[in-house]
Amino acid sequence: xxxxxxxxGMLIDxxxxxxxxxxxxxxxxxxxxxxxxTTFFGGPGYQNPPALSANTFxxxxxxxxxxxxxxxxxxxxxGCMHCKDPVCAAVCPVGALQKKPNGAVAYDPDxxxxxxxxxxxxxxxxxxxxxxxPSPFVRKCTxxxxxxxxxxxxxxxSACPTGALQFGRREELLAQARARIAQNPDRYVEHIYGExxxxxxxxMYLAAVPxxxxxxxxVAPHSMAVYADQVMxxxxxxxxxxxxxxxxxxxxxxxxxxxxxxxxAEGPQAKQQGGER
Amino acid sequence: xxxxxxxxxxxxxxxxxxRVVMLLLVxxxxxxxxxRFYAGLGASTNLRDDFPWGLWIGLxxxxxxxxxxxxxxxxxxxxxxxxxRFHQFLRPAVLTAFVGYVLVITGLLGDMGLPWRIYHPIYxxxxxxxxxxxxxxxxxxxxxxxxxxxxxxxxxLGLGRLLRMVxxxxxxxxxxxxxxxxxxxxxxxxLFLLMGHRLHALWWSPILPVNFLLTAICVGFAxxxxxxxxxxxxxxxxxxxxxxxxxxxxxxxxxxxxLAVRLGDLVVRGSLSAVTEGSLQSYSFxxxxxxxxxxxxxxxxxxxxxxxxGRLFTIAxxxxxxxxxxxxxxxxxxxxxxxxxxxxxxxxxxxxVGLVALGVLAVVFISENMPVRNEHHxxxxxxxxxxxxVTRGKAARQRL
Numbered sequence: 001x002x003x004x005x006x007x008x009g010m011l012i013d014x015x016x017x018x019x020x021x022x023x024x025x026x027x028x029x030x031x032x033x034x035x036x037x038t039t040f041f042g043g044p045g046y047q048n049p050p051a052l053s054a055n056t057f058x059x060x061x062x063x064x065x066x067x068x069x070x071x072x073x074x075x076x077x078x079g080c081m082h083c084k085d086p087v088c089a090a091v092c093p094v095g096a097l098q099k100k101p102n103g104a105v106a107y108d109p110d111x112x113x114x115x116x117x118x119x120x121x122x123x124x125x126x127x128x129x130x131x132x133x134p135s136p137f138v139r140k141c142t143x144x145x146x147x148x149x150x151x152x153x154x155x156x157x158s159a160c161p162t163g164a165l166q167f168g169r170r171e172e173l174l175a176q177a178r179a180r181i182a183q184n185p186d187r188y189v190e191h192i193y194g195e196x197x198x199x200x201x202x203x204m205y206l207a208a209v210p211x212x213x214x215x216x217x218x219v220a221p222h223s224m225a226v227y228a229d230q231v232m233x234x235x236x237x238x239x240x241x242x243x244x245x246x247x248x249x250x251x252x253x254x255x256x257x258x259x260x261x262x263x264x265a266e267g268p269q270a271k272q273q274g275g276e277r
Numbered sequence: 278x279x280x281x282x283x284x285x286x287x288x289x290x291x292x293x294x295x296r297v298v299m300l301l302l303v304x305x306x307x308x309x310x311x312x313r314f315y316a317g318l319g320a321s322t323n324l325r326d327d328f329p330w331g332l333w334i335g336l337x338x339x340x341x342x343x344x345x346x347x348x349x350x351x352x353x354x355x356x357x358x359x360x361x362r363f364h365q366f367l368r369p370a371v372l373t374a375f376v377g378y379v380l381v382i383t384g385l386l387g388d389m390g391l392p393w394r395i396y397h398p399i400y401x402x403x404x405x406x407x408x409x410x411x412x413x414x415x416x417x418x419x420x421x422x423x424x425x426x427x428x429x430x431x432x433x434l435g436l437g438r439l440l441r442m443v444x445x446x447x448x449x450x451x452x453x454x455x456x457x458x459x460x461x462x463x464x465x466x467x468l469f470l471l472m473g474h475r476l477h478a479l480w481w482s483p484i485l486p487v488n489f490l491l492t493a494i495c496v497g498f499a500x501x502x503x504x505x506x507x508x509x510x511x512x513x514x515x516x517x518x519x520x521x522x523x524x525x526x527x528x529x530x531x532x533x534x535x536l537a538v539r540l541g542d543l544v545v546r547g548s549l550s551a552v553t554e555g556s557l558q559s560y561s562f563x564x565x566x567x568x569x570x571x572x573x574x575x576x577x578x579x580x581x582x583x584x585x586x587g588r589l590f591t592i593a594x595x596x597x598x599x600x601x602x603x604x605x606x607x608x609x610x611x612x613x614x615x616x617x618x619x620x621x622x623x624x625x626x627x628x629x630v631g632l633v634a635l636g637v638l639a640v641v642f643i644s645e646n647m648p649v650r651n652e653h654h655x656x657x658x659x660x661x662x663x664x665x666x667v668t669r670g671k672a673a674r675q676r677l
Contacts, residue, residue, distance in 0.1 A: 053326060087471055093408035094401035113397045114390020116329040117408045120612075123474040128326045129390065131319025136390040217474060227470040228405055231486060235410070239456055246357055246452045253359035254448075 007084075007103040008148065009170035009202035010157065011177055012077050014214070015187055016164035019060055019075035023156035023165060027058045027079075030144065030155035052078065054128045054139040058156055063214050074207070076214050077156070077165065080105060080126045080141035081194060082202030083223065088118035088127060090225035096138075097127075103170065103202045104143035112138060123198055123219045143202065170202055177206055199223035288646050296641070299634035306631020309624045310387050318390065323622040328612070332621035335608035336629050337384030339465055340601050341377055343493050347504075348374025348422060349458035350497030352451050354527075363524050368429065368649045369508070370501050375422040376639045380632050382419065387628055407467040414461035421454040429647040462493035469607055477611035478548040479562045484538070485607075491535040492600050495570075498528045499596035506590040508644070522584030525577060525593075532574035532596070539566065561602065561610050569599010 027033070033055045043050025047062040058079035065072045086105045089097040096111035097118055107127075118138060119127045130136035144154035152158065153167040166173060174195060181188045193211045194204030197219040207214060290296075313321040324331050347370035354360050355367045386392040398412035424443065431440040466489030473481050482488065502525055509516040543549040552559055573592045582588045609619060621629075643649060 051326065090403075091406050091408060091471055092403055093406045093412050094397045095403040096401075111397065111401050112391065113394040114392070115408055116390065117406075117468070119326065119329040120475070121471045125327060129318075129329060131325065132317050133319075134314060134317045136317065219474065224471045224473060225405070227473075227483065228407060228467075231407075231467050231470065232405060232410075235460065239460070242459060243452060243456050246353070246455055250357045250448060250452060253357065257359050257361065 007101065007170050007202065008143070008167065009082065009103055009173050009204060010143075010154070011166040011168070011173040012203065012205045013164050013166070013180070014074060014076045014205060014207045016162045017060070017075040017077065018162055018164075019062065019073065020161065021060045022159040022161060023077060024056070024058055024060055026155040026159035027141075028056070030147070031057060031142075033057065052126060052128055052140075054130045054136075056128075057139065057141040061215060065209055065213060074209065074214060076205065076207070076216075078124070079156075080143070080203070081124055081198070082141075082143050083198050084200040084202070085198070085223035085225055087121045087123070087198065087224045090223070090228050091117045091121040093117070100145065102143075102145070102148055104145045104148070105140075105202075106142060106145055107138055107140065109137045114138075121224070123217060123224070170204075173204060177204060180206060196221040290642050290645065296638065299638050302627075302631045302634040303638065304631075306628045306635070309627045309631070313387060313624065313628075321622070321624050323619060323625065325617075325619075327614075327617040328619040330608060330612075331619055332609070332625040332629055333384050333388040335605050336601075337632055338381050338388070339604040339608055341381040341384065342461060342465060343489075343496055343600050343604055344500055344597065345374040345377030345381070346458070346462060346493040346497035347501040348377075348425070348497075349455045350494055351501055352425070353455050356448075356451050357455070362520070365650060366501050366505060366524060369504055369644070370497075371422065371425045372429065372640060372643055372649055373500065373504060375419075375426040376636050376643075378415070378419045378422055379639075380636050382415065383635075384628070384632055385415075407464050407470070410460065410464045411468065414457055414464060418454060418457040418461055421450050421457060424450045425454060429643065429649055433647040458493075459490055463487065463490040465489055466607075472612070475612055475614065476607065477558045477613075478546070478551050479543070479558055480603075480607045480611045482542050482546060484542055488535070488539060488542075491531070491538060492569075492603055495528065495531045495535055496596055496600040498525060498531065499573075499593040499600075502528075502589060503593040503597055506586050506593070509586070516586045518584040518586050518589075521586060521589055522580065525583045525589060528596075529574045529577035532570050532577070536566065536570040536574060539570070557613070558606070558611055561606050565599055565602040565606055568595050569602060570596075573599075 028035070036049045036053065036055050038049045040048075042048065045062045045064060047060070049056050049059065052059050058077055061076045061078055063074045063076070065074055082103055082105050084099070086097065086099055089095075089099055089105060092112075093115060094111045094113060096108045098106055098108070100106050114136060116129060116138070119125065119129060127138045127140045129138060144152070144156075147154060157165045157167040166176075174192065177192045177195075181190055181192070188206050188208060189210055191211060192204050192206060193216055194201040199222045205211065205216075212218060292300075309321070318324055322331060322333075351363075351367050351370035355363050386395065389395065398409055399416075403409050425447070427443050428440060428447075431443060463486035466485035466487075469476055469481065470483065470485050502521060505521065506516060540549070543552075552562060573596050576582050576588075576592055582592065613619070
């Protein structure tokens with residue numbers, strides 16, 4: 001379980017979650033996160049706190065769904081998805097966010113300069129900011145990198161009493177998720193959220209209803225970072241091409257100007273005076 | 278109106294009422310910024326986890342860079358392809374761009390969470406990041422603009438030897454500046470390429486960087502025209518309508534091109550129907566495209582509109598507003614979701630307005646104390662002047 005070169009992940013079976021929020025509390029405890037002052041029904045339904053924040057790395061969401069057999073409460077655990085090709089890491093100008101071989105998307109506070117691009121680029125808006133601090137950092141789930149190093153599963157997984165949270169090799173979890181859907185086709189929708197989303201994520205979900213009903217965004221089956229790579233590939237050619245073109249045109253027009261001004265006779269020394277600035 | 282002569286020694290800055298007001302605005306902005314650094318971004322702005330970029334990014338940075346585009350468009354138009362008769366527009370454009378970039382950096386320092394680490398991209402590299410590209414473009418192009426601006430203070434101070442050295446390397450910096458500008462203008466659009474999950478379909482497009490570059494080139498021309506006419510009116514010197522009209526000749530074509538690319542892209546992506554969805558975004562898009570692109574493009578084909586300063590000023594203002602609105606749409610209005618919208622806090626407005634005032638004051642001060650509108654070649658030139666310079670000098674003297 002602690003082989004740091006194997007990409008680890010988490011499988012969240014929302015049909016097994018009873019909404020006890022033990023994971024939420026364990027996460028706060030392990031990471032030393034402050035309590036938040038909230039109000040009752042301050043978010044959607046009983047969900048509390050209302051959203052992820054610099055002090056809440058993981059959050060149980062409460063969704064009420066009207067089914068044939070009455071009202072159903074569905075709980076999901078939200079937090080960093082630990083993408084295979086994380087767009088937050090792709091956009092960070094200083095490489096403060098990085099995908100570790102063990103699967104964690106890790107943040108280095110010593111590099112960050114606070115541009116907050118990661119927060120906007122993340123399709124799940126996971127990275128949060130210490131808005132109240134005069135020297136703020138980005139905060140988010142670390143996949144308990146520190147616990148993994150000591151052979152332990154993430155705090156949230158260790159706290160889960162129902163087995164809704166599972167920690168393991170991503171490939172093994174994926175196989176397990178597929179098997180569960182095959183064995184209980186009535187219990188699950190045929191969609192492992194995170195298998196394809198954003199090119200694949202370390203955290204994956206099973207659910208009884210379509211994920212859109214649980215507030216999960218529809219995310220393209222590839223990392224948005226591909227756009228960055230496509231554009232960046234062009235840039236060296238653009239620089240060289242435009243640079244050469246401008247130099248050529250500049251030289252041509254300067255020469256024409258010089259001839260027109262009757263200065264051509266002065267020879268090469270005059271060439272540098274291209275622009276009359 | 279002050280006239281510049283090489284023999285004058287003192288620096289002047291007459292404190293008229295508008296200038297005092299602007300100075301107060303600047304003071305308010307810096308006071309607010311001091312408070313922002315003490316209290317944190319959360320207490321001093323309306324920025325939140327679900328809206329981490331606001332007015333300072335949208336207006337001070339995205340719009341600030343766009344409105345500085347006169348620097349590279351005029352460098353290309355006047356220096357590179359040698360449209361010598363528009364030479365008088367070059368220095369004001371370079372000055373505006375330089376002051377603009379200094380303000381962009383100031384705004385950036387206010388917006389960044391840890392601004393004392395602004396140098397990090399120099400040695401911490403992530404070449405895959407658009408923000409990394411943006412950071413390098415800002416650093417390099419501000420340096421280039423400084424060099425392009427240098428002849429103005431150097432002529433003023435009569436530092437002939439230094440001036441000659443700067444002029445020798447100038448062509449390199451002009452080419453470099455244009456290349457960097459195209460990269461910087463486009464990369465600000467690229468920043469939003471990765472926000473397809475959030476940015477409204479009327480603006481999100483795989484060709485966002487192209488759209489940003491095209492609108493920047495348009496507003497480069499528009500800003501130069503806007504500023505020359507405005508300063509002509511304020512300083513009460515006669516305006517050469519014919520010259521302004523001729524300068525503006527490429528603009529309707531550029532606007533038409535930018536419009537065609539925008540609409541063509543919407544059609545190709547099948548998002549054109551969003552124009553009529555009746556949302557805040559669709560109205561904002563319609564205003565932006567009609568006021569900023571379509572209407573000015575059509576009107577500017579008319580010679581009489583181009584060559585009448587009053588009319589031209591109106592159209593140039595429309596183009597400027599269109600580009601401002603475009604950057605605001607991409608960074609703010611287009612980023613609204615069902616659950617999160619954003620209205621800037623008063624403090625954000627105070628800083629943004631104060632920075633604009635600082636820019637105006639800086640341009641005014643430099644224009645009044647350095648050779649911006651009228652160059653002084655005799656300071657460092659020891660070769661015969663080409664004819665056009667003589668006539669331009671004469672014309673300038675008559676105007677003054």
